Structure formats: structure tokens, C-alpha cells
Amino acid sequence: MTRTFFVGGNWKMNGSKDFIADLSKSFDGQKTDGVGAPFVYLPLLAGVLRKDWSLAAQNCYVKDSGAYTGEISGQMLLDVGTKWVILGHSERRSLFHESDEFVAEKTKYALSKGLKVILCCGELLEEREAGQTQAVVDRQLLAVVKSISPADWKNVVVAYEPVWAIGTGKVATPEQAQEVHAAIRAFLAKNISQAVADETRIIYGGSVTPDNSPVLKGQPDVDGFLVGGASLKPSFLDICNA
Numbered sequence: 001m002t003r004t005f006f007v008g009g010n011w012k013m014n015g016s017k018d019f020i021a022d023l024s025k026s027f028d029g030q031k032t033d034g035v036g037a038p039f040v041y042l043p044l045l046a047g048v049l050r051k052d053w054s055l056a057a058q059n060c061y062v063k064d065s066g067a068y069t070g071e072i073s074g075q076m077l078l079d080v081g082t083k084w085v086i087l088g089h090s091e092r093r094s095l096f097h098e099s100d101e102f103v104a105e106k107t108k109y110a111l112s113k114g115l116k117v118i119l120c121c122g123e124l125l126e127e128r129e130a131g132q133t134q135a136v137v138d139r140q141l142l143a144v145v146k147s148i149s150p151a152d153w154k155n156v157v158v159a160y161e162p163v164w165a166i167g168t169g170k171v172a173t174p175e176q177a178q179e180v181h182a183a184i185r186a187f188l189a190k191n192i193s194q195a196v197a198d199e200t201r202i203i204y205g206g207s208v209t210p211d212n213s214p215v216l217k218g219q220p221d222v223d224g225f226l227v228g229g230a231s232l233k234p235s236f237l238d239i240c241n242a
């Protein structure tokens with residue numbers, strides 16, 4: 001069983017045409033797995049990045065087209081060359097009130113279109129302090145387990161992103177990350193199969209930097225990173241190449 005290390009970037013609501021022009025110069029000739037840019041910049045990025053780079057969107061809706069003002073479909077993402085979509089990010093869960101069930105519905109839809117999904121999960125600080133970390137993560141994942149087939153999991157990467165570590169500079173310790181990643185893998189084994197548990201990549205997100213990525217990478221169940229703020233800097237490549 002080998003899991004290929006996966007490093008994705010999540011630009012969130014950042015970037016501009018000038019930024020992309022500058023970044024593409026510093027990324028020239030280098031490779032990473034996924035760049036998660038705002039919708040409007042995906043076609044532009046598709047034109048400037050290396051062909052073996054994958055584009056990721058940060059959300060999608062659950063219909064191909066229709067009267068859903070302001071929404072973007074998985075079909076449209078494919079149309080502009082997007083391969084991945086980040087779903088269930090904590091900012092979408094908290095700011096835009098996305099329920100576990102809605103995230104599961106989006107995951108099912110995106111996979112049915114042929115998109116690959118970076119499925120985010122993670123607990124709030126108060127949930128961790130109340131000893132509820134695993135219960136929260138299990139609840140978030142269980143909704144998806146119920147919605148998609150065991151075979152679908154080959155197109156899912158699970159991103160464990162403790163909310164208290166996102167954008168705060170307070171990265172999880174390698175032991176904290178490993179503990180939750182191992183528990184997620186055990187959850188997948190129990191609720192789907194040992195094969196899915198062995199093959200699914202579980203990546204960590206939350207204040208990852210070039211400095212802390214090597215030690216996190218050393219944990220046996222950390223299969224990559226989803227990088228926010230640091231993915232907006234040329235040194236993102238140091239995380240990709242670590």
C-alpha cells in the first residue's frame with residue numbers, strides 16, 4: 001500500500017490577475033498537486049500553469065445548470081479544466097451554514113461528474129477542549145460515507161483541518177495531527193473497508209508553512225497538506241518539494 005503525498009493550495013478569496021502573472025513566473029517549471037483558486041481565476045490559471053498541475057475549485061453546487069443564482073456547477077468546473085473541488089471547508093460550514101448533509105450531497109454530486117474531491121473536516125477549539133474532536137470528525141465523515149459508494153473513495157482526499165489551527169499560526173503538533181489522522185483511518189476501516197482506509201490520503205491543513213511541514217510530514221498517517229496562506233507565496237513550492 002503506497003499513498004502518494006498530496007499537497008494542495010487553498011487561496012480562499014485571494015488573488016488577482018497581476019498576482020497570477022507573478023506567481024506563474026516563480027512556479028515556472030515546478031509541480032504541485034492542486035491550486036485552489038477563486039472561480040473567476042480558474043480559466044486564467046488553466047492557461048498559465050504547467051499542464052500537469054491540477055486546478056481546484058473551492059466549492060460547487062449540486063446541479064449542472066438552472067435557476068440557481070450565484071452558484072457554480074461541477075459541470076462548469078470541468079468545462080474550464082478543473083480537476084478537483086474542495087468541499088466542506090470550515091469557512092463554508094460556519095460562514096455559509098453548510099450542513100454535514102449538504103456537504104455530503106455536494107461530494108456525491110461532484111464525484112458523479114468526475115471531479116475529485118478534497119473533503120474537509122475538523123473540530124472547533126471548544127469541541128477539542130470538550131474532548132469531542134473525534135466525535136465531530138466522525139459525524140462530518142459519516143454523512144459522506146452514507147452518501148457515496150466504497151469505490152468513490154479512490155477520488156476523495158480527506159483534509160483534516162482543525163478550525164483552531166486555520167489562519168491562526170497555531171499549527172497542530174505532529175502528535176495531535178497523527179492522533180486524529182490515525183483515528184480517521186480507523187473510522188474509514190470500520191465504516192467502509194480496510195482497503196479504503198489504507199488507500200485514502202488523509203492530509204493536514206491549518207497554519208502549514210515551509211518550516212513546520214517537514215516534521216508533520218514525518219507522521220505515518222499524514223499523507224499531505226492543504227495549505228492556505230502559505231500557498232500564496234513562492235515558498236509554497238518548498239512545502240510541495242519537502
Ligand SMILES: O=C(CO)COP(=O)(O)O
Nearest residue numbers: 010166167206207228229
Ligand atoms: O484553511 C486552510 C486550507 O484549506 C488552512 O489555512 P492556513 O494555512 O492559512 O491556516
